Amino acid sequence: MPAFPKKLLWVLLALAFLVPLLHPLFPDVVSDYRLFLVSTMIIAAIAVLGLNLLTGFNGQISLGHGAFYAVGAYTAAVLMDHLNMPYWATLPCAAVVCFIVGYLFGLPALRLEGHYLALATFALALAVPQILKYKWLEGLTGGVQGIVLSKPEVPFGLPLSEDQWLYYYCLIVMVVLYWAAANMLDSRSGRAMMAIRDQYMAADTMGIDTALYKTVTFGISAAYTGIAGALSASAIAFVAPDSFNIFLSIKFLIGLVVGGVGSLAGSVVGGIFYVLVDNSAQALSMFVKNDLGLQFDLSAYTVFGILLIVLMYLMPMGIVGGVYLAVRRLRALRG
Amino acid sequence: MGTSRRGFVGGASALALLSGSTAAFAQKKYSDGATDTEIKVGHTGPYSGPASSYGAIGKCIEAYWKSVNAAGGINGRKVNFITLDDGYNPAKIVELVRQLVEQDKVLCTFNTLGTPTNTAIHKYMNQKKVPMLYVATGASKWGKPKEFPWTMGYQPDYHTEGAIYAKHILANVKDPKIAVLMQNDDYGKDYFGGFKEGLGKDADKIVKNVTFEVTDPTVDSQIIQLKDSGANVFFNISTPKAAAQAIRKAADLNWKPAQYLNNVSASVGSVMKPAGLDNSQGIITAQYLKDPTDKQWENTDDFKAWVAWMDKWMPGANKADANYIYGFSVATLMHETLKKCGNELTRENVMKQAANFQKFKLPLLLPGITINTSPTDYYPIQSVQLARFKGESWDLFGDVMSAEGS
Numbered sequence: 001m002p003a004f005p006k007k008l009l010w011v012l013l014a015l016a017f018l019v020p021l022l023h024p025l026f027p028d029v030v031s032d033y034r035l036f037l038v039s040t041m042i043i044a045a046i047a048v049l050g051l052n053l054l055t056g057f058n059g060q061i062s063l064g065h066g067a068f069y070a071v072g073a074y075t076a077a078v079l080m081d082h083l084n085m086p087y088w089a090t091l092p093c094a095a096v097v098c099f100i101v102g103y104l105f106g107l108p109a110l111r112l113e114g115h116y117l118a119l120a121t122f123a124l125a126l127a128v129p130q131i132l133k134y135k136w137l138e139g140l141t142g143g144v145q146g147i148v149l150s151k152p153e154v155p156f157g158l159p160l161s162e163d164q165w166l167y168y169y170c171l172i173v174m175v176v177l178y179w180a181a182a183n184m185l186d187s188r189s190g191r192a193m194m195a196i197r198d199q200y201m202a203a204d205t206m207g208i209d210t211a212l213y214k215t216v217t218f219g220i221s222a223a224y225t226g227i228a229g230a231l232s233a234s235a236i237a238f239v240a241p242d243s244f245n246i247f248l249s250i251k252f253l254i255g256l257v258v259g260g261v262g263s264l265a266g267s268v269v270g271g272i273f274y275v276l277v278d279n280s281a282q283a284l285s286m287f288v289k290n291d292l293g294l295q296f297d298l299s300a301y302t303v304f305g306i307l308l309i310v311l312m313y314l315m316p317m318g319i320v321g322g323v324y325l326a327v328r329r330l331r332a333l334r335g
Numbered sequence: 336m337g338t339s340r341r342g343f344v345g346g347a348s349a350l351a352l353l354s355g356s357t358a359a360f361a362q363k364k365y366s367d368g369a370t371d372t373e374i375k376v377g378h379t380g381p382y383s384g385p386a387s388s389y390g391a392i393g394k395c396i397e398a399y400w401k402s403v404n405a406a407g408g409i410n411g412r413k414v415n416f417i418t419l420d421d422g423y424n425p426a427k428i429v430e431l432v433r434q435l436v437e438q439d440k441v442l443c444t445f446n447t448l449g450t451p452t453n454t455a456i457h458k459y460m461n462q463k464k465v466p467m468l469y470v471a472t473g474a475s476k477w478g479k480p481k482e483f484p485w486t487m488g489y490q491p492d493y494h495t496e497g498a499i500y501a502k503h504i505l506a507n508v509k510d511p512k513i514a515v516l517m518q519n520d521d522y523g524k525d526y527f528g529g530f531k532e533g534l535g536k537d538a539d540k541i542v543k544n545v546t547f548e549v550t551d552p553t554v555d556s557q558i559i560q561l562k563d564s565g566a567n568v569f570f571n572i573s574t575p576k577a578a579a580q581a582i583r584k585a586a587d588l589n590w591k592p593a594q595y596l597n598n599v600s601a602s603v604g605s606v607m608k609p610a611g612l613d614n615s616q617g618i619i620t621a622q623y624l625k626d627p628t629d630k631q632w633e634n635t636d637d638f639k640a641w642v643a644w645m646d647k648w649m650p651g652a653n654k655a656d657a658n659y660i661y662g663f664s665v666a667t668l669m670h671e672t673l674k675k676c677g678n679e680l681t682r683e684n685v686m687k688q689a690a691n692f693q694k695f696k697l698p699l700l701l702p703g704i705t706i707n708t709s710p711t712d713y714y715p716i717q718s719v720q721l722a723r724f725k726g727e728s729w730d731l732f733g734d735v736m737s738a739e740g741s
Contacts, residue, residue: 033437040430130550135519144520146425146451148458236429238455243426245384279430282420300420301383 009265016171020164032163036235037275039163042170043231045271046177048255049264050224056262057185058217059197061114064121065225066249067128068098072226073233073244074132077147078140080233087152087234091173094230095223102222106215125249129241146240149233170231174268177224182264184220193217225252251278258311260318269319277307362678368442369680374673375415376400377435377444379452380471384422388658389448392471393418395662396446398648399670409673412680417441423448425455432456436465443468443685445669446489446662450474450521461485466685468672469665469715473599474525478713480690485682487689487713489665493522493597494529496621496719497572499736500595501533503619503721504568508593512542514566516557516581518573519546526572526597542566547577558584570595575602579610586614594618598719603628604655607724621719621736622729624664625699628655629728637698664699668706668715671695703735 023030051065075097076090085093105124112120132141141147154165184190192213195203204210233239251274259270282300315322368375380393400416408414417439421428428447435441443466447453450472457476460467461483469489470477473496477488504511515530517523523546531538543564545557554577561569562585569592571581578600585594594617600606601620604627625632632638641663645654652659673680675688692715695706704718718737722729 031437033433036433037430130548133519133548135546144451146454148454232426236426236455237458238425238429240425240451240455242385242451243424245422245424247384247422279434299383 013175017168020160020167023164032161035163035167037279039167039170039235040232041272041275042167042174043228043235043271044251044255044275045268046170046174046231047225047228047252048259048271048274049174049177049181049267050221050226050228051252051256052259052261052264052267053181053193053224054217054221055256056260056266057190057197058193058214058221059200060109060214060218061118062121062221062249063118063253064123064125064249065222065252066244066246067121067124068102068222068225069229069232069248069252070128070132070241070244071101071222072098072229073239074141074147074229075226076230076233077149077239080149081142081147082140088169090234091227091230094226098226098229099219099223102226103215103219105222106218109218110211110214122246122249125246129244132241132244142240144241146238146243149237149239151237152234166235170235173227173231177227178264178268181224185264189213254308258308258318260320263318263320266318266320273319277304281307364679364681364684366442366681366683367440369412372412373415374409374412374680375417375439375441376669376673377432377439377441378416378418378446379421379428379431379435379444380418380446380448381423382420384424386423386449389471390420391652391656391658392446392448392662392665395649395652395659396666399663399666402644402648403670409670410677414673421447421449421452423452425451428452429455429459432459436460436463442466442680443682445469446471446665448472453477457483457486464682466682466689468685468689469668471661471665474521475529480711480713485686487686487708487715489668489715490661491598491621491623491716491719492529492714493525494532495714495717496598497526497529497531498533499621499719499721500570500619501530502736504570504593504595505534505537508568511537511540511568511593512564512566513540513568513570514561514564514592515541515544515570516554516561516573516577517544517546518577519548522599523572530570547573549574549577551577553584554581555584557581558588558590561585562588562590566592568593568595571600572597573600575600575605579606582606582610582614582618586611596620598622601722601729602626602657603728612727615724618724620722620724620729622722622731623701623704623716623719624657624660625701626729627657627660631728641699660699664697667699668695668697671697701731701735 019030020035047065047069051062054060054062072094075094079085079090079093080087109117109120133144151162152166152169154160154162158165192203192208195208196210196213200210255270255274256267258273260266281303285300285303317325378393378396380390381387382390382393397416397418400414403409404413417435419431421431432444435444445468447467448471453470453472464485467486469487471489473490473493475492475494477486504513515527517527534540543561543566545560547554547557558581569585571578571594573581578596596618598621601622607615625638642654645652645659649659672685672689676684690708690710690713692706692708697706701720703720704716706715708715718735720731720735721733722731
C-alpha cells in the first residue's frame with residue numbers, strides 16, 4: 001500500500017491540535033465529553049498500530065493483544081498507586097515491561113505458525129484477567145476490586161480543562177509513536193520485517209535473522225499496545241480485570257482489518273472506527289426501535305455485525321485501502 | 336419627552352407580568368434533565384457480556400417507566416429513561432456515564448449495576464454532583480454520605496448480612512466450629528468481613544476458610560476440605576451455581592452441619608431445586624424480597640399486582656426470575672423519590688428526598704421490612720428476616736432484624 005500523502009498528514013495534524021481551541025466558540029460541539037471520546041479513539045488507534053506492526057508488517061497473527069494492553073494499564077496503575085509515580089513517567093515503564101513480556105512470549109511463538117500462533121495468543125488474552133485476580137498478586141493489583149486512580153492534572157498552569165489536556169497528551173504520544181513506527185518501517189529493519197511477511201524462506205536465505213526479527217517485532221508491538229493501555233489507565237482513572245475481557249483483543253483485530261492491514265494510517269482509522277461504531281451501534285439500534293417505530297429488537301451487536309459485513313464487502317482492503325482504490329479509479333476515469 | 340400614560344401602563348403591566356413569572360419560577364426549580372414535561376433518568380446495565388443475566392433488571396425497569404408514562408407520568412412529567420449497555424466493563428461505563436451526564440444531561444443515574452463498574456464512576460459522579468441512586472450492588476461502600484454525598488445503595492449490604500448470620504450462630508449453635516466457603520472476590524470478602532465482625536471475640540470459632548474462583552467448574556475439593564475440618568456449621572458465600580454444587584456435595588459426603596446460605600443464592604428455582612430439595616432442608620438464609628418461586632406469596636396483594644403487571648408489560652418473561660422482582664421494587668422506590676420531589680426537580684432535592692424515607696412500605700419487600708434513610712443513613716434497606724428451607728419454600732422465622740439493632 002502506498003504511503004499516506006505527507007501534505008495531508010500535516011494538515012490533519014494541525015487540525016487535530018487546533019480543534020480544542022475552538023471550545024470557546026462552539027462549547028457544545030467541542031465539549032469535554034467529545035474530546036474525551038476522541039482521546040479514547042487515539043488510545044485505540046495506538047493499540048491497533050501496535051497490532052499492525054506485528055500482523056500487518058510482520059505477518060504474525062495475534063488474537064491476544066488485549067493482554068498486553070492490560071499489562072500496560074496495570075503497570076501504569078501499580079506505579080502510580082504504590083510508588084506515586086507521575087502519570088507521564090509510567091509510559092516508558094509500561095513500554096519496557098510490555099516489550100519484555102512480548103519478547104518472551106515471542107520466543108515460544110517462533111515455533112508456532114499462523115493459526116497455532118493465533119490460538120496461543122488467544123489463550124494469553126483469556127488468562128491475563130484471571131492472573132490479575134490471583135491471590136498472590138492481589139496486594140499489587142487490588143484483585144477484582146481494581147485500582148482507583150486520579151486523572152492527569154494539567155501541568156504548568158496551562159489554561160486547559162482536564163479533558164483538553166488528556167486529549168493533547170494522547171495526541172502527542174500518538175504522533176511520536178506514529179513517527180517512530182514510520183521511520184522504523186522505512187529502515188533496513190522495516191524492510192526485513194516485511195520481507196519475512198512476504199517470503200519467509202527467501203528472507204531467511206538472504207541472511208535475515210528471522211528469529212531475532214520476529215521476537216523483537218513481537219516485543220515492539222506489545223510495547224505499543226502496552227503504552228495504549230497505560231494511557232487508558234490515566235484516561236479512565238480506574239483499572240479492573242473486567243475491563244480487559246477477550247472482546248478487547250477482538251476489537252483491536254476488527255480495528256486492524258477495517259482500517260487496513262499493513263497501513264499505518266489505516267491503524268488510526270481503525271482505532272477511530274471501532275470506538276465510533278461501538279458507541280453509535282447502540283444509538284442506532286435504539287433509533288430504529290424508538291424513533292422509526294420498527295418492532296425489531298436489534299441488539300447493538302447485531303448492528304455492529306451488519307456494519308462490519310457491509311464494510312468488508314464494499315472495502316475488502318479496509319477503509320484506507322478502499323479510499324486509495326476509489327481515488328485511483330477516479331483518476332483513471334479522468335485520464 | 337414626557338412619559339405617556341399608555342407607556343406607563345404598559346411598563347407597569349410588563350413589570351407585573353415579569354414579577355408574576357418569577358413567582359411561578361420559584362415554585363418550579365429544575366436542574367439539568369428536568370423540564371415541565373420530562374424527567375431524564377440515566378441507567379447502564381450488562382445487556383451483553385459475562386453478567387448479561389442481570390440485563391433482565393434493566394429491561395424490567397424500562398418496562399416500569401413505560402407503564403408509569405402510560406398512566407400519565409410523574410406529576411405530569413414523562414420519564415425519559417435512557418438505558419445503555421456497559422457489558423459489565425468498567426472502562427465502558429465511564430464513557431457511557433459521561434455521555435449520560437454531559438451529552439444527554441440526565442437529572443440522575445439510577446441502579447447502575449455491578450461493583451467494579453460503579454467503582455469506576457463513583458468519584459466522577461460525586462465530582463459532578465449528580466445523584467447516583469440505588470446502585471445495584473451489595474458492597475458496603477455505597478452508603479458513605481460524608482465522603483460520597485451523591486451515591487446511595489439499595490439492597491442490604493453484604494457486610495450487615497454476614498454479621499446477622501454470625502449473631503444467629505452464636506445464639507443458637509452449641510460449641511460452634513465454623514467452616515466457610517467463600518467466592519474469591521470483593522463480594523465474598525465483604526460477607527466474610529461482616530461475618531467475622533459479627534463473631535467478634537469468637538472469630539477463632541472459624542476452623543476453616545476456603546476460597547474458590549467464580550470461574551471454577553466445581554467446588555467439590557473445597558467441600559471435602561471443609562468436611563475434613565470437623566466443622567459443625569457451614570457458611571456458604573457463593574453465587575447460585577457454586578451454591579447448588581456445594582449443598583449437593585455436602586449431602587453426598589454425608590456431612591450434616593448447620594448450613595447458612597447467603598441471600599445472593601437463596602433462590603428456590605436456581606439453587607435449592609438443582610441442589611436437591613432433600614439436601615436443602617433446614618438451610619438458613621436471610622431475605623428481604625419475596626422469592627417469586629415461593630408459593631406462600633401467591634395470594635398477597637403486592638405479589639398479585641406484580642404478576643398482573645408482568646403479564647401486561649413484560650409478556651413472555653420468565654416470572655421465576657428474581658431479577659424482575661428486584662427491578663420492579665427498586666423502580667418503585669425511584670418513582671416514589673421523584674414523586675416526592677414535586678416541582679423542585681433539582682439534583683440537590685433528589686438527594687434530599689432520597690435521604691428522607693421513614694418506614695416507607697415498598698411492594699415486594701417482606702412484611703415488616705421498610706425503607707429508612709436519613710442524611711446520615713444512606714442504606715435504604717437494612718433489615719432482613721431469617722428463613723429456614725422447609726418442604727419446597729422458605730419458612731420465615733424470628734423477628735425482622737436490622738443492622739442498627741444487632
